[in-house]
Amino acid sequence: MLTGEEALRYSRHIKLPSFGTEAQLKLKTARVLIIGVGGLGSPAALYLAAAGVGTIALMDGDKVSLSNLQRQIAHFSSDLGKGKVLSACEKLQALNPLIRVETIGEFLAPDNAEQIINSYDFIIDAIDDIEAKFLINDVCVKSGKPFSHAALLQYEGHTFTYVPGSACLRCIFGAPPPEGTVQTCSQAGVLGAVAGLLGTIQAAEAIKYFTSIGSLLTNQLLTVDALTFSFSSIKVSPNPNCKHLCEL
Numbered sequence: 363m364l365t366g367e368e369a370l371r372y373s374r375h376i377k378l379p380s381f382g383t384e385a386q387l388k389l390k391t392a393r394v395l396i397i398g399v400g401g402l403g404s405p406a407a408l409y410l411a412a413a414g415v416g417t418i419a420l421m422d423g424d425k426v427s428l429s430n431l432q433r434q435i436a437h438f439s440s441d442l443g444k445g446k447v448l449s450a451c452e453k454l455q456a457l458n459p460l461i462r463v464e465t466i467g468e469f470l471a472p473d474n475a476e477q478i479i480n481s482y483d484f485i486i487d488a489i490d491d492i493e494a495k496f497l498i499n500d501v502c503v504k505s506g507k508p509f510s511h512a513a514l515l516q517y518e519g520h521t522f523t524y525v526p527g528s529a530c531l532r533c534i535f536g537a538p539p540p541e542g543t544v545q546t547c548s549q550a551g552v553l554g555a556v557a558g559l560l561g562t563i564q565a566a567e568a569i570k571y572f573t574s575i576g577s578l579l580t581n582q583l584l585t586v587d588a589l590t591f592s593f594s595s596i597k598v599s600p601n602p603n604c605k606h607l608c609e610l
């Protein structure tokens with residue numbers, strides 16, 4: 363049941379067609395892991411906290427630096443030098459003290475990925491490291507764990523959602539590109555608001571997953587170019603030769 367305070371706090375959700383108290387209760391018991399608390403993870407975490415997702419885990423081993431503040435909106439100037447998970451945790455709890463926020467102050471690695479990912483119901487890939495993105499993909503596919511992927515550079519980005527049986531990152535992009543062949547945001551720059559846009563889409567996908575409202579971005583790659591604000595949705599299919607056997 364929702365308390366009176368929760369019913370008022372989430373009243374604009376509850377009034378939504380097909381949402382109601384039932385969907386809000388599903389969010390209350392939901393457990394989301396956000397890997398990377400930067401440009402994508404900040405808006406995703408803030409929206410999920412505001413939405414009343416009962417447990418949000420923040421995972422990042424990095425500290426807040428000055429060049430982060432142009433887009434990583436969970437961190438303020440007063441947080442410089444602080445661990446990103448602590449900085450974001452403070453904002454999330456100030457925004458919504460009714461939810462539980464867990465902090466994992468380390469980077470995702472092959473030796474911790476499986477155990478951590480398996481403790482949550484939905485994963486948000488909000489990390490900027492390509493190798494780590496493939497690690498998240500591979501562990502989630504192996505464990506049958508749904509996740510939202512997003513990536514961006516300069517004025518462009520893309521996102522898709524994986525659920526067991528749908529196209530995974532390897533179905534769409536194959537293997538990680540050779541090291542050093544892809545530019546990073548620190549090399550090529552990024553418009554902060556594009557990260558905000560994609561992180562917000564990731565939060566909405568998690569909410570839709572838990573509440574079974576609408577249809578997810580599965581088997582489609584949503585791309586956005588902020589220079590013209592053209593969005594496109596490219597149909598993708600599970601690859602029968604995908605080495606991670608994303609079989610239908």
Ligand SMILES: [Zn+2]
Pocket residue numbers: 529530531532533534600601604605606607608
């Ligand atoms: Zn696949």
